Amino acid sequence: MADRSKAEVVLDLFGVNLEQQGRGFYVSLELLAIARGVYEIDPGALLNKDVASVAYLRASHDFARRVAVNARIDDKTLELAVDGEDTRATLQALSSSLLVQIPGRRKSPSWFNTHLYPFVGELIHYDAAERWEARLPRGTKVPHIERYVFRDGGTWAYRVLRTDPNDTRRAGTREGLLELVRDSGSPLGEVAHALRSHDFAKDVEPYEDGSESEIQIFDDFSPWPEHLRRGVHFIVSRGELPRSKRTECLMHWAPYCLARHQLHLARKSLGRAPEAVFSDFAKDATPLRRLSQNALEEFRKDIVNAIIARATALHKRARSEGNDTLANRYVRQMSPSSTATGSPRSFFSETLAAVGALNATTGRRHFTMKPPMLEALVSASLAPGSEEEFYSFCSRLYDEYNIIIDDRTAGEHDLTVDVDASVLSRNSDAFRSRLAATGLLTHYSDATSIVHGEPR
Known part of the structure; x- marks a missing residue:
């Protein structure tokens, strides 16, 4: 290299x-x-x-x-x-x-x-x-x-x-x-x-x-390489979509997968549980938004702490082997203020912001999905020509990507402790509306909404 x-x-x-x-x-x-x-x-x-x-x-x-x-x-x-x-x-x-x-x-x-x-x-x-x-x-x-x-x-x-x-x-x-x-x-x-x-x-x-x-791909330690493979396959196989739309979905999906892969590996190296990503789709600030904001800050710290922990371990090993030159190089990467920790941390949050998985590039930020990123997510998650009932799709977003949006999924996994179910229910309605606005959801009745990979 x-x-x-x-x-x-x-x-x-x-x-x-x-x-x-x-x-x-x-x-x-x-x-x-x-x-x-x-x-x-x-x-x-x-x-x-x-x-x-x-x-x-x-x-x-x-x-x-x-x-x-x-x-x-x-x-x-x-x-x-x-x-x-x-x-x-x-x-x-x-x-x-x-x-x-x-x-x-x-x-x-x-x-x-x-x-x-x-x-x-x-x-x-x-x-x-x-x-x-x-x-x-x-x-x-x-x-x-x-x-x-x-x-x-x-x-x-x-x-x-x-x-x-x-x-x-x-x-x-x-x-x-x-x-x-x-x-x-x-x-x-x-x-x-x-x-x-x-x-x-x-x-x-x-x-x-x-x-x-x-x-190194590390697909034994992270599900995201597999998510990238399946998602890209679904995206590029959508012959009914214009070439430009397939390209746009690919432009958003690949960076998103790498940023989430980075976070997953960081938390795993620290012995932490897989991340829970609360995505906020409401217009107004709610307890869900504060939870999402706090989670983002926690994830950024996880990346820094993982780098410091790995640098400390490698420094200790180099010292034990008598390689002081190598050990001194690792010292420069053992500080939270080092560019060696700050740059990868910024890669994570600025990548998510760039592709529309955060609400903004600066300021107090939270997880969401802007329309192009939302289209990429759906296109990467549903096989070409397939469709899925709305709540089933929300449940799969959690099962596969640890993204929490709706009250039913949160309740099934005991994730409503910090956020009232009614807040998540309103968030679910906002998410449904955003899917419909992008042409990715058809609302048949109060009880039935269908998500599909190609806009209609």
């Missing part, structure tokens, strides 16, 4: 590098970039479980991204690519409308902090940054393909999918992913293809990803 010495404890605990910089949608963008890169070499190699290391081509799309934010582009490149200022203005309007929105940003980002939304395969690209170029005039920075905000979250997701022990499901996931990452041949795809030809940073040879094979 690349040098990640400061993340040694995080890697040991979670099996993958988790940093605030790689939060949220960057997980899915990296996953799709890997899948697209494999497709460009050999579509049949997508999700191949037998290769020692994954090889793929990386596209930077730096030209389109620089145009989108009006970044500097040399005159020669512009002259070859763009016919006049009017054309550039048109391309700028188009490309800027395709940028992934990152919640919580307080200022306009640079081009390498912006990424194109993968509506079609031709728009999918890898990460890049600006670096000094020795052969150019002193002080000149140019695009280089490399990890910048991609921090292995998408690599983890790709490895989870390609190591699926269910070969039939893995084959179905591969076919569904191919539909999302292959060339669309659409007018938008043709424009994206033309813009890519003017990139400064290009892969000439396939990139061998040595870090992917070293990621």
Whole structure:
């Protein structure tokens, strides 16, 4: 793997590098970039479980991204690519409308902090940054393909999918992913293809990803790798949904699974029970919201405490083995104020906020499900074409994901001690209304409501 010495404890605990910089949608963008890169070499190699290391081509799309934010582009490149200022203005309007929105940003980002939304395969690209170029005039920075905000979250997701022990499901996931990452041949795809030809940073040879094979999945200790596999399979297999909607669900589901996987492993390492996630759908503040807020703060502390505990154990072992240099490295990760603990903690909460599993990116936050995340949850939980009675679906959300929403489920599992059943009943009604508003629930009578994976 690349040098990640400061993340040694995080890697040991979670099996993958988790940093605030790689939060949220960057997980899915990296996953799709890997899948697209494999497709460009050999579509049949997508999700191949037998290769020692994954090889793929990386596209930077730096030209389109620089145009989108009006970044500097040399005159020669512009002259070859763009016919006049009017054309550039048109391309700028188009490309800027395709940028992934990152919640919580307080200022306009640079081009390498912006990424194109993968509506079609031709728009999918890898990460890049600006670096000094020795052969150019002193002080000149140019695009280089490399990890910048991609921090292995998408690599983890790709490895989870390609190591699926269910070969039939893995084959179905591969076919569904191919539909999302292959060339669309659409007018938008043709424009994206033309813009890519003017990139400064290009892969000439396939990139061998040595870090992917070293990621630990820990699916013996967490249910979330399996949730990711099943959920992605259901999402990409929904042929009745538009390609863009399948992509949007995937963009939300993969980061959500990784954040919940992180929390599950943290609590397990501390010997704590699986988390109970109370999701609040009401408009007004209630005791349920306070419970949800307190739980989020508790979970963030769990992640920090798990890292400190693991660093302390590794420090003690290194000292006992006489390796003072290694022991001293662990000392830096044994403080709650260390970036080694703060960054993974931020990855958890900011990822959930980015995908809409929290109410906001800052301030007093609680668990909920905004419409795109709610659509991803339902799409990942119900097989294509299937449907389920509302309360049965709520019960399964608890059984599989430890999400508590309604009074019946909470009562069945003795979870109404801190919150009155009437509060949970109103929350259940709000959840039902939100499902109906997104077209994912049909209300037949006061006693019967049906949840379905495709909007109606």
